[in-house]
Amino acid sequence: MINEDARLPQDILHSLPGSNAVMKHGVTVDAARWRAELAxxxxxELTxxxxxxxxxxLTRRDVFEIGDRERTAxxxxxxxxxxLSWGLGPKVPRLHHRLDxxxxxxxxxxxxLLSAWNAARSEEFAKDAFSILTTEDGAGRIPWFGPAFSTKFLYFAQGAAAAPKLISLDRDIAANLARDAWPDGTTDVWVPEVYDKYCTLMTEWADEASxxxxxxxxVRTDEIELAVTRRA
Structure with missing residues (x-):
């Protein structure tokens, strides 16, 4: 379980990327392949x-701009x-299974997705927003759209203007937190309560850094997340 009382590690404090670097953080996306698979x-179609x-x-800023659109189906x-394309990156593993x-x-x-988007823009707790897309057992309610991708959807659903409170989580982040706050975190199955504790910890570390x-x-909370992601 996550130790919410863990102090901000000094290596994270001294490797904060800054908000501009967070927004510019991107991946290469094969948009032509995505269009073909959707068709x-x-x-x-993609817009x-x-x-x-x-x-x-595709940068975080680009995806946030989608999150700032009118909330429609x-x-x-x-x-x-x-x-999802930002999360999968250039190799897009098992894309055909996911889209099927x-x-x-x-x-x-x-x-x-629309309910989760609305929740991300409200004052609901991370646990409640995450529960819309993930079961109490940590399974994705949309097949092949598991907890890690659910956290990315919620993160970007907040839009660029908001101070993020719902933070992206994946196996690399969990593994990089093992020695400080999450000794049993090396898994990709996270229940809503665990995601809530993770978001709380990231927020507390951002406050501590500030x-x-x-x-x-x-310091934005996603600065902490990116610093943890890049941790050696």
Whole structure:
């Protein structure tokens, strides 16, 4: 279980990337492949920058811009595509399985994604927002859209203007927290209560960093997440 009382590690404090670096943090996306795979399954087409370019450097800022759109079912599909493509990166492992299952659960997925988006923009606890997409056993309610990708969707659903309180989580982050706060975290199955504790810890570390005399600015919570992600 996560130790919410763990203090901010000094190596994380001294490797904060800054908010601009967070927003510029990106991956290469094969947009042409995404368009082809979506067309095969008669799924809604991509909009925005992934609609016209073949190879795209997709940054966090780009995905946040989707999260800032009007909250509709159509835009929820776009936020799903963008957050998933950002999370999968250039290799897009098992994309056909993911989209096959998404297509077969399209109506249910649309409702779940829109509900999760609304929750991310509200004052609900991380546990409640995460529970919309993830069961109490840590399974994704949308097949092949597991907890790690659910956290990315929720993170970007907050939009660029908000101080993020729902933070991306994956196996690398969990492993990099093992020695400080999460000794049994090397897994990719996280129940809602654990995700809530993780978000609380990241927020507390951001507050602690903001109060440190060597920093002298307000630290975003996703700065802590990116520093943990890059931890050697």
């Amino acid at each position: 095969k399954r008669n799924l809604p 925005g920058m992934l609609r016209s370019l073949d190879k795209v450097s 159509d835009n929820a599909f776009q936020l799903f595509y963008y957050s 299952n998404f297509a077969s659960h399209r109506e249910e997925a649309s409702e779940l 109060q440190d005399s060597s920093v002298d600015r307000t």
